[in-house]
Amino acid sequence: MMDRLSVHLQSLFKHLIVFACVIALWEGAAAVGLVDVILLPPPHAIAGSIWDLYVENRTIYRHFTITFYEAFAGFLIGGAFGLALAVGSSLNDSFRRYVSPYAIVLNVTPGLALTPIVIAWFGFGYSSKIALGAIVCFFPIFVNTLIALSRTDGDTLEMFQSMGASKGQVFWKLRVPAALPMIFAGFKIAITTALVGAVVAEFSQATAGIGVLMQRLSFALDMSGAIAALLSMSLLGLILFTIIEIIDDRVVFWRRGSRMEAVSRRRLARWKTSAGSSSGKPIGRK
Amino acid sequence: MNEIADLTIPAPKRSALNIIARHLAIFLALISAWEISCRLEWLDPLFFPYPSSILEGFWRLYITQGNIWSHLGLTMFAVIVGFTAGSVLGVGLAICVGMSDRLRRYLKPYVIVLEATPRIAIGPVIIAAFGFGWTSKTAIVMLVCFFAPFVNTLNGMISVDRDKVEMFRSMGASRIQTFSKLLLPSALPEISAGLRLAMASALGGALVAEFIASNAGLGVLITQYTGTLNMASAFVCVLTLSALGYFIFRGMEAVDRFIIFWADRDRIEAVGRKRLAAWHSRLGDRP
Numbered sequence: 210m211m212d213r214l215s216v217h218l219q220s221l222f223k224h225l226i227v228f229a230c231v232i233a234l235w236e237g238a239a240a241v242g243l244v245d246v247i248l249l250p251p252p253h254a255i256a257g258s259i260w261d262l263y264v265e266n267r268t269i270y271r272h273f274t275i276t277f278y279e280a281f282a283g284f285l286i287g288g289a290f291g292l293a294l295a296v297g298s299s300l301n302d303s304f305r306r307y308v309s310p311y312a313i314v315l316n317v318t319p320g321l322a323l324t325p326i327v328i329a330w331f332g333f334g335y336s337s338k339i340a341l342g343a344i345v346c347f348f349p350i351f352v353n354t355l356i357a358l359s360r361t362d363g364d365t366l367e368m369f370q371s372m373g374a375s376k377g378q379v380f381w382k383l384r385v386p387a388a389l390p391m392i393f394a395g396f397k398i399a400i401t402t403a404l405v406g407a408v409v410a411e412f413s414q415a416t417a418g419i420g421v422l423m424q425r426l427s428f429a430l431d432m433s434g435a436i437a438a439l440l441s442m443s444l445l446g447l448i449l450f451t452i453i454e455i456i457d458d459r460v461v462f463w464r465r466g467s468r469m470e471a472v473s474r475r476r477l478a479r480w481k482t483s484a485g486s487s488s489g490k491p492i493g494r495k
Numbered sequence: 496m497n498e499i500a501d502l503t504i505p506a507p508k509r510s511a512l513n514i515i516a517r518h519l520a521i522f523l524a525l526i527s528a529w530e531i532s533c534r535l536e537w538l539d540p541l542f543f544p545y546p547s548s549i550l551e552g553f554w555r556l557y558i559t560q561g562n563i564w565s566h567l568g569l570t571m572f573a574v575i576v577g578f579t580a581g582s583v584l585g586v587g588l589a590i591c592v593g594m595s596d597r598l599r600r601y602l603k604p605y606v607i608v609l610e611a612t613p614r615i616a617i618g619p620v621i622i623a624a625f626g627f628g629w630t631s632k633t634a635i636v637m638l639v640c641f642f643a644p645f646v647n648t649l650n651g652m653i654s655v656d657r658d659k660v661e662m663f664r665s666m667g668a669s670r671i672q673t674f675s676k677l678l679l680p681s682a683l684p685e686i687s688a689g690l691r692l693a694m695a696s697a698l699g700g701a702l703v704a705e706f707i708a709s710n711a712g713l714g715v716l717i718t719q720y721t722g723t724l725n726m727a728s729a730f731v732c733v734l735t736l737s738a739l740g741y742f743i744f745r746g747m748e749a750v751d752r753f754i755i756f757w758a759d760r761d762r763i764e765a766v767g768r769k770r771l772a773a774w775h776s777r778l779g780d781r782p
Contacts, residue, residue: 220600223601224601224604227601248623248624249624306514306518307517307518307521310518313741314737314741316740317737317740317741317743317744318733318736318737318740319695319698319699319702319736319740320699321615321699321702321703321706322698322699322702322713322714322717322732322733322736323733324702324703324706325706325717325718325720325721325722325729326717326721326726326729326730326733328721329542329721329724329726330542401613404613405613405614405615405616408613408615408616409615409703409706412618412619412703412706412707413706413707413718420616423616423619423620424619424707427619427620427622427623428619428623430623432620432623432624435619435620435623436620439612439616439617439620440612442612442613442616443608443612446612446613
């Protein structure tokens with residue numbers, strides 16, 4: 210136990226040393242004049258801007274929440290469309306045949322090309338950013354869900370059918386659980402693309418949001434501020450990604466051993482109480 | 496009722512034609528529904544142009560005015576140069592990093608942070624650094640095209656079967672042999688997937704760069720047309736981009752099939768036969 214901890218600490222220590230060396234090198238190059246300080250500000254200036262944005266000015270929080278909200282709403286809307294169309298296509302072959310050409314066209318069009326048109330349709334406010342996020346993140350969800358739902362293990366399907374499972378049972382008990390990991394992989398791709406969509410729409414036309422903040426700072430040649438905003442954007446991406454990952458971990462509980470045990474223990478307990486209350490007769494489900 | 500027949504009969508010629516005809520019919524129905532709802536002013540034709548006027552726009556932009564060509568050329572130039580530079584850099588750097596265990600360990604956290612950053616978002620910073628011309632556009636495309644090949648190549652090289660590496664080592668293969676005969680071939684499918692991702696985002700990157708600040712290119716054209724509410728022409732540009740995207744996608748697929756021949760049964764047989772023949776002829780013409 211102690212050994213493993215010390216190994217971890219040691220590797221962390223090495224990483225820190227490397228990081229410090231890189232920073233020192235950068236700082237030195239800026240001080241000597243090898244790097245143009247206006248274009249690539251030294252690390253201490255970036256740290257100063259971060260302090261400024263987060264602690265002294267506190268301007269960033271408003272922009273941060275607005276972009277977060279736009280990206281997440283776009284993800285929800287695009288995801289709802291993508292899921293609905295994919296489920297429909299997986300259930301009905303002719304529906305799939307008629308939907309798929311349009312989905313392909315939407316895929317090969319760079320969604321970001323629609324930015325000016327979407328802004329003309331939805332105006333300069335939040336709605337255009339949400340719409341662009343939804344358009345951009347529709348396809349990864351659609352295609353992952355469709356592939357995952359139509360790729361079912363033949364043997365298991367045969368077993369379900371030989372035991373007389375209904376169509377609904379096959380769908381809910383076999384197809385959906387088998388597809389969930391891949392669907393979540395699609396969600397993870399989509400949430401970052403939704404963020405990109407929202408930010409790009411903000412670059413084009415907006416009054417608030419982290420994209421606008423960054424554009425203003427960089428056009429004022431306050432590069433350290435722009436890089437601080439960029440780093441906050443990475444943070445935003447990480448937060449969104451982590452949200453999906455946590456949900457993934459809760460829903461696809463059978464992937465991790467410890468989660469699997471916890472859930473099965475809980476289910477067993479519930480099963481025991483319900484079996485006890487209904488005079489010891491076991492219930493088939495769950 | 497024909498539906499079921501379509502599904503069960505393994506595609507005779509008539510039903511393939513039938514399917515195409517039905518697709519066309521649905522497409523035409525959608526288009527005419529759009530046209531009619533525009534004519535009846537259910538949809539505002541100012542924002543949702545008539546399909547017929549989009550068609551007219553194609554004629555105008557490509558032939559009578561012919562002003563789309565130069566913009567198209569500029570955008571494609573940025574895309575191709577940026578993609579080539581970015582993907583070569585990405586794959587090359589990943590190979591260098593992948594060959595050394597220690598370097599990989601130290602670079603990993605930085606790669607994670609870079610991956611979480613929306614790459615296109617670096618746009619304004621790069622434009623401030625490189626100016627408004629095609630250099631900044633190309634630089635953005637390059638940056639966008641760098642990461643997917645880099646990460647995929649690295650992943651492909653890391654996930655090589657340990658047993659095979661062991662075998663190569665026990666048989667005394669040199670570093671170069673291990674790389675060219677084992678690491679590279681097994682990483683190729685992932686590398687090409689990365690290249691495809693990069694290609695898909697390259698077009699987007701160039702457009703965003705043009706939206707932010709530029710004076711020529713398809714992105715500028717789209718912004719100008721929507722700014723003057725000439726939506727039909729803007730749609731022409733977007734549809735052009737769709738077609739471009741489609742051809743790029745198909746082209747990448749064909750290249751993929753050519754290089755990674757072992758993923759495709761017909762191709763693997765053909766290549767195998769060719770290699771066998773070459774081998775026989777080298778051994779001295781025994782059949």
